[in-house]
Amino acid sequence: MIRVLIADDQPLVRRGLALILAPDPGIEVVGEAADGAEAVALAQELHPDVVVMDIRMPVLDGVAATARLAEVRPGARVLALSTFDMDEYVVAALRAGACGFLPKDVSPEELIAAVRTVHTGEAAVAPRLLTRLLSTYVRTAPREPRPAPATTPDGLTPRELEIWRLLARGLDNAAIAAELDISVSTVKNHITAVFGKLGVRDRAQAVIAAYETGLVEAERRSG
Template sequence: MTIRILVADDEALLRLAFGTILDAQPDMTPVGEAADGAEAVRLARELRPDVVLMDVRMPGTDGIEATRQLLRAAPGSRVLVLTTFDLDEYAYAALAAGASGFLLKNTRPEELLAAVRNVAAGDAALSPRVTRLLLENARPHLPDRDAPGPDPRLRRLTPREHEVLVQVGHGLSNAEVAAHLHLAEATVKSHLGRVLQKLELRDRIQAVVLAHRNGLVPPAR
């Protein structure tokens, strides 16, 4: 399968650099470039890319709002956020808006390519522990943190699926969840797949976000 990629960044040189790296891969094809968030949404609606590389800080419609709008306009696309700073609250908000991960702009090419492949395959571009660390630091920036009551979708889960969600929210990998709950790793993977389906989530990162928003994971002390 060829991964179709849209690059959104307000810097032309970076768009060119990312496009050159991606185009050199036999399994990737850059299908478009956007200089701002509004153009990214429009092109995503037209081109239906598999993955969008989205700069967070852009003029006009920024990467956060663009991510939110894009995933409504092109629900089959996945967003990989690009940021200059690893502790950028904009990146955290983008994850909460639906992005499947984020990378620093100065990341090594092989890491960028691996992240694109992971996101295209439906996985996250961050390890579970890094995801947990990011969201702990980002807790004050997550939207809807004061929303009343738990998410009603949580009632769809079985007790075991709820346990798996809590452990994923703590930043555990599937193998670690399996050891903690005395289950086979394949069983954990199946439970997590049903959790994502029932909660209408795209990937593991969104499950961690939901777990934190709903108080299933206590704040780090």
């Protein structure tokens, strides 16, 4: 049974999320919070496995609440929600420790699947958001493009570096396997090694690291 805490400042949204999640026999909605501060307090009291966290809330926003939860309840995995596709706060939430992010217009099935995914420790990232959002917001200031270092970070092998690059471009394991003509299980093994050498927890943090190190260049958009 996955214990879920819902945090959103809109009562109607909280109720809607609860009505989606509660009927699932593997999920128990243990509480609802109206702001980030209440979410942190309830998480300490109710010990949820997953916190479904709106990013923009009063008192304490979802980013600050996520960072606080990482300190006081590191076992609680945060799934961030955003109203807007292009929301810099979502990347900030990932940096703060969120395990994934979704737009609020996802289907009920996608929401339930994401809760299950983050509960296992994997990242749940809406594919349509990943490249757009990270390439726009992951680096806060322009920097000169730089090639991948000749000596790979933290001892990554050339194959691990290539898999990291493909992962950062939004390819899933099956697509990476097809691109490199290797098995999916081999891709999984390489990704596990990449995570360990980079010191990241999941796919989302690995993608952020790829942009921040210059392995993948962020797209610059006007307007």
